[in-house]
Amino acid sequence: MRTGGIAKVDVMFDASWWSKFYGIAFDERYVRAHPRLRAELEGKMRRALYERFGSVGLGSESDEPVPVISTQMTPLNYLVGEVFGCNTYFSEGNTPCTIPLCLTERQLEELQAPDVMNTPVMQKLAEDMDWLEREYGFVIGDINPQGVLNNAMCIADAEIFVLFLTNPELSRRVLHIVTGAMIEAISYIKGRTGTSSISVTNIVGQVAPKLLVTSNCSTTMISPDNYRDFLLECDQALADALPPFGIHHCGFDLQKMAPEYKKINGLKFLEVGWGSDLRFVRELLPDTHLNARYSPVKMRDSSPETIDRDVKALIEAGKLLDKLSISILGLDDTVPDENVIAFFKAADRHWE
Numbered sequence: 001m002r003t004g005g006i007a008k009v010d011v012m013f014d015a016s017w018w019s020k021f022y023g024i025a026f027d028e029r030y031v032r033a034h035p036r037l038r039a040e041l042e043g044k045m046r047r048a049l050y051e052r053f054g055s056v057g058l059g060s061e062s063d064e065p066v067p068v069i070s071t072q073m074t075p076l077n078y079l080v081g082e083v084f085g086c087n088t089y090f091s092e093g094n095t096p097c098t099i100p101l102c103l104t105e106r107q108l109e110e111l112q113a114p115d116v117m118n119t120p121v122m123q124k125l126a127e128d129m130d131w132l133e134r135e136y137g138f139v140i141g142d143i144n145p146q147g148v149l150n151n152a153m154c155i156a157d158a159e160i161f162v163l164f165l166t167n168p169e170l171s172r173r174v175l176h177i178v179t180g181a182m183i184e185a186i187s188y189i190k191g192r193t194g195t196s197s198i199s200v201t202n203i204v205g206q207v208a209p210k211l212l213v214t215s216n217c218s219t220t221m222i223s224p225d226n227y228r229d230f231l232l233e234c235d236q237a238l239a240d241a242l243p244p245f246g247i248h249h250c251g252f253d254l255q256k257m258a259p260e261y262k263k264i265n266g267l268k269f270l271e272v273g274w275g276s277d278l279r280f281v282r283e284l285l286p287d288t289h290l291n292a293r294y295s296p297v298k299m300r301d302s303s304p305e306t307i308d309r310d311v312k313a314l315i316e317a318g319k320l321l322d323k324l325s326i327s328i329l330g331l332d333d334t335v336p337d338e339n340v341i342a343f344f345k346a347a348d349r350h351w352e
Contacts, residue, residue, distance in 0.1 A: 001046070001049070001058065001059070001072065001073070001202050001205060002056075002057045002058055002206065002344075003057055003058075003059075003060070004056075004057030005056060005057035005344060005347075005348050006347075006348040006351050006352065007325075007326070007344075007347035007348050007350075007351040008203065008206050008207060008324070008325035008326070009203075009325065009326045009327060009343070009344060009347040010202050010203045010205075010206065010325075010327045010328075011058075011327065011328045011329075011331055011340060011343070012073065012074055012075070012201070012202055012327070012328070012329045012330070012331070013073065013074060013331045013332075014074060014095075014296075014330045014331060014332040014333070015074055015093060015094050015095045016093045016094070016332045016333045017331060017332055017333045017335075018045070018073065018074065019092060019093040019333075020093070020333040021048075021333065022044075022045070022048055024041060024044075024045065025092040025093065026071065026074065026076055026094075026095055026096065027090040027091065027092050027096075028088075028090040028096075030071075031070075031076070031078065031088075031090070031096060032124070034131075035067075035069070035128040035131050035132050035135075036065070036131075036135070038068060038069075038070060038071065039065035039066055039067050039068060039132065039135075039136070040065045041071070042065070042066040042068045042071060042072070042073070043060075043062065043063045043064050043065045043066050044063050045071070045073050046059050046060035046062070046063070046066065047059060047060060047061070047062065047063035052337065053337070053340060053341065053344075055341065056340075056341055056344035056345060056348075057344065058344075065136070066140070067132040067133075067135070067136040067138060067139050067140060067141075068139075068140055068141030069125060069128055069129060069132070069139060069140075069141045069142065069143060069189070069193065070141055070142070070143045070199060071141075071199070072141050072142075072198050072199050072202060072205075073202075074095060075095065075144040075199055075200055075201075075329070076095055076096055076143060076144060076199065077095065077096065077097075077098065077144050077146055077150075078096040078098055078121075078143075079121060079143045079144065079145055079146075079185065080145055080146055080151045080154070080178070080181060080182055080185060081098035081146075081151065081154040082098075082119065082120070082121035083114050083116055083119050083121060083122065083181055083185055084101065084114055084151075084154060084155055084178075084181065085101065085114070085119075086098050086099055086100065086101055086154050086155075087099045098154045100153060100154050100155070100156070100157040101154065101155050101156075101157075102156070102157045102159070103155055103156055103159070104159075105159065105163070105167065105170065108155070108156055108159070108163075108170055108173075108174055109170060111155070111173075111174060111177060112177075113177050113180055113181060114181055116181055116184040116185050116188075117184070117188065122185065122188070125143075125189075126188075129192055129193075139192060139193055140193050140194070140195070141193055141195065141198065141199065142189050142190070142193060142195050142196045142197060142198055142199050142200075143189065143199055144197075144199045144200045144215065145182055145185060145186050145196065145197075145200075145214070145215075146182075146214075146215045147214040147215040147216045147217065147218070147219075147248070148175055148178050148179050148182065148214065148231060148234040148235065148238070149175075149216065149218045149219060149222070149231060150215055150216075150217055150218050151178045151181075151182065152174055152175055152178050153218060155174065155178070156174060160174065160175075161221070161222070164222075164226055164229075164230060168229070168230070171230060172230060175230060175231065175234050176234065178234075179234040179237050179238065182238065183237070183238065183241045183242065186212060186242055187241070187242065190210075190212070190242065194209070194210065195209050195210065196210075196211075196212045196213075196242065197211055197212055197213035197246070200213045200215060200248060201213055201248055201271060201291065201327060201329065202327070203291050203325050203326075203327040204246070204269070206325065207269065207289055207291070207325055208244060208268070208269065208289070210244060211244050211245070211246045211268065211269050212238060212239075212242040212243075212244070212245055212246065213246040213247065213248050213269060213271070214235060214238055214245075214246070214247055214248065215248045216235075216247050216248060216249050216257075217248070217249075217250050217251070219231065219249065219251070219257055220249075220250075220251030220252075220253055220257075220273075224256060224257055224259065224260050227257060227260050228260050228263075232260060232263060232264070235247065235261075235264055236264055236265065239264055239265065239266040239267065240265075240266070243266050243268075244266070244268040244269070245264070245266050245267060245268060245269070246267070246268055246269025246270060246271070246289075247261055247264075247267065247269070247270050247271065248271040249261075249270065249271055249272070249273055249276075250271065250273040250274075250293060250329075251273045251276070252273050252274065252275030252276055253273075253275075253276060254270075254272050254273055254276035254277070254281055255276055255277040255280045255281060258270070258280070258281050258284050258285065259284065261285075262284060262285060267285075267288055268288065268289060269288065269289045269290075269291065270285065270288050270289070270290055270291070271290075271291045271293055271327075272290050272291065272292050272293060272318070273293050274292075274293045274294055274295040274298075275295075278290070278292055278314060278317040278318050279317040279318075282317065282318055282319075286323075287323070288323065289323045289324070289325070290318050290323060290324055290325075291324075291325045291326070291327055292314045292317075292318050292324065292325070292326045292327075293326075293327060293328065293329070294310065294311070294314065294326060294327070294328045294343070295328075296328055296329070296330045296331050296332065296335065298310065299328060299331060299335050299339050299340070299343065300332070300334050300335045300336075300339070302339065304338060304339060304342035304346075307339060307342045307343055307346055308342065308345075308346040308349070308350075311326065311343060311346040311347050311350060312346065312350045314326055315347070315350050315351065321351060326347055328343070
């Protein structure tokens with residue numbers, strides 16, 4: 001989480017990085033722990049980033065506890081899945097993974113909207129927030145709410161794609177139930193902490209902290225026609241309920257879906273997956289803030305000189321600078337520190 005430097009750039013390290021270098025595991029003990037543990041670890045992680053990358057503006061000199069509801073250092077994606085009754089698979093060195101319910105078509109026909117605030121995961125979250133406010137005087141942070149299709153896959157697994165063809169009305173019903181539950185869960189978190197998506201992509205802390213950024217990772221698996229017919233209205237509902245609104249699209253094919261995203265009233269922020277045609281997206285959406293994603297694989301395998309050239313190219317393709325940022329998610333324990341430093345220095349060098 002960058003607090004210094006010229007350019008709007010940031011990185012998020014993978015759970016494997018935190019596990020290898022600092023022995024921090026985002027496992028079940030972390031997620032279910034007393035909130036004091038998470039607050040203390042967040043302070044230590046910010047100090048660790050400062051000691052390692054403070055020269056390029058990362059981290060905090062203080063290691064004092066930070067009263068977060070969950071880490072803002074890497075996305076943890078269990079929240080909405082557990083609202084719907086999914087189990088979560090935990091393992092050391094990895095982020096939590098939702099185990100899909102894999103409901104049948106008949107079960108999906110009987111699916112009812114969950115009583116969101118009375119689910120165990122939301123009750124625990126509310127209790128943790130209350131404790132943090134009593135102990136520290138305030139509470140901050142959020143938990144990645146994922147996106148509508150991502151969460152629908154937690155309920156129906158791949159069957160949701162089959163239903164697009166065989167039972168479109170049922171697929172819409174499932175997607176609407178998911179959207180409603182997301183709005184309720186996100187509204188509660190944002191109402192108490194002020195944010196909803198720094199844990200999705202922490203660049204929003206520099207761009208516009210109040211943004212809701214929905215994770216459209218799985219839309220790369222569908223056509224623009226499918227998106228328009230089934231998901232556009234869901235994302236519009238999120239945008240209407242929780243402005244300002246943004247979309248995370250980590251696929252390499254954003255130019256395919258961007259014309260559909262453009263139809264969303266209130267779209268203020270769009271993440272452009274590495275390999276997408278950033279220049280095309282900028283021409284299509286001149287007034288939208290674009291966050292260009294750089295490849296964590298290239299960060300691992302490239303020389304600092306290549307990173308410098310790539311960052312310069314992203315800046316050239318995505319400017320105007322007041323509506324551009326660059327970030328990387330998923331830097332694992334194989335990425336050299338010198339490449340991380342090279343990324344930030346390149347951005348600051350070419351920003352002006």
